[in-house]
Amino acid sequence: MTREYALRPVSGAQVAGATASRRFGIDYERELNPAQNEAVQIINGPILCLAGAGSGKTRTLVYRVARMVENGILPESILLLTFTRKSAMEMLERAQQLIGAEGRRVNGGTYHSAANLILRRHGIAIGLPSNFSILDEGDSGDILQMIRADLNLEKKETRFPQKSTIKAMLSASINRGISIDRIISDDYPHFIEHTGDICRMLAEYAAYKTRTHLLDYDDLLLDLIRLLEEAPYARAELSHRYRFLMVDEYQDTNPLQARITRLLAGDERNVMAVGDDAQSIYAFRGADFRNILRFPEEFPGCRMVRLEENYRSTAPILDSTNRLMSHATSGFQKKLFTRRTGGEKPALLACADEEQQSNFVAQRILELREEGVPLSKVVVLFRSGFHSYGLELELRRRDIPYQKWGGFKFLEATHIKDVLAHLRILVNPCDQVSWIRVLMLLEGVGPRTAAKIFSDISTATNPFDLSRITAGSKIKEGLGSLGSMLCRLSGDPRPDTSSLIDIITDYYSPILKNRHDDFPKRLKDLDQLATIGGKYQGLEEFLADLTLEPPTNSVNGRLADDGEKEERLVLSTIHSAKGLEWHSVFVIWALEGRFPSFPALQNPERLEEERRLMYVAMTRARENLYLCYPVSIWDAASGSLLAEPSRFIRDIGDELLERWSLQFDRSNQF
DNA sequence: GCTAAAAATGTTTTT
């Protein structure tokens, strides 16, 4: 997502009116509906576009880019903020298809990736060095655990929150703009007695990050705000450079991102926000659908356009999703319409158990393929990553190729993190977390010894000279080979990321073989890491991108690097499926306690979010929609029997769905 | 005191 950028002088003519030539030969009035066209033609000033599911939102954004460029606006001065890498890529690709090479010059990415780029360049204005490393959730957890040990908070009689919970508290506090005390007393009342200790840890965490030049995801946003508010010169330059902002999925922005939008918009306020309050599904990370409703107040005089015609789904599917949302207790009431009459009602499948659910899905998918629907046009959606485990077994048994989105990520795998830690040390030798991770890979080194060795390293003139560190002979041996490798790597004047990874992999593979039985698979992952690295010139850029926009391949799925463009079924969490569409959609585990999920059952606001999540899932379908649930399942996690179909199915009602009854057919079992 | 191996446990969703 990173691209080289050259600042060019801007003249007044670039925002000229509609008289500019139509060089792309686009007939806007014919290719867009009136509402879409209105949104496309309004270029200056704030505009809010409320776009229902499947209403041609991306199309509108892409055409608007074309219109702007036709008007003489430099593609470079357009900044497209989207929520996921997938949608950013899709948008830039489609812009390119429409207007050619100039489309490539449009800037696009997530708020976090934009913050990263801007801070690398301008961060120095607020005292931030440009070689900072970015922490993912796991890294933050490692640091918190270390701090907990340092503060002697390890042994507690009453339950102390886990590191991931503490991080979640901090994130909630920052992203929602609520004090940490209130977050704990409202959302984690059972930990209230530890409030003091948690605050001590978090203060230490903040100090630690500053000291070692580390930024977590939230810091990227916070520091960008700090830069824009405290460095007027940088802000002026940036709002001049990104003169035209477009934000997709605005309903998923949080207060910090809204503030960034306002700051970047500058005085000209050329901002378009696109979104749908009914599809807000990121409240857990501070997003607030009311943000989009507040947009007109934030940008007085803003124009409003509504896109309500759905081009995606058939009428029966849309009827059921409209019905689902008519039970919503908050948000705009609205009804999408479609001209795609005909088509089947969504199918409802009560399965005996998980096995039967998996069997049905697999079998039906094969039938669809017979009917001419390729695997790649089919998706199975579920609430949580682990809901697909059973189905994955069945798919493997039947040799149905699939890829899984969401759930465990490539870079969360230990072997990937190990190799990346070596690279991070090279970029940022103050990075204690990575050092300790690397040192603990050595025979005989645990957390204690690693910390000791690190304190020696941090005072040394050359951090990679490990030969003079005092340690036992066994440890010394390991330190020796680590040190010589690091010296070799850091001595390379023109390092090439992929060969760096290869050298580290050579060093690391004995360790890998020692620890993991499945090392051939993991070595293949490392090969792939090197391949990815080959696409970057700079190491820093590679590491930042990997943290912000990780590859979507799951570790255990078959890797996509084997060249052949095989047709594959997609398995995805609903969150990862947002903004996309498929010919046929299966939603599995539509069961009280799974979807809506257990933790959501207590809280009406969360339940509403689950409803929107179901809405997002169902509106992905063009032609076929299957809602499946096992009739009764013992849930070990909650210790209860789940035997109620999802309340959302009841809300839709029987007359809009078609019940399929499953016959037992033993011939399919083996 | 520290490390390493073995048993237990428990899972939303993502940048």
Add this chain to the structure above:
DNA sequence: CATTTTTAGC
């Protein structure tokens, strides 16, 4: 299945 806690071993 991967992390976290417990226990054995050095």
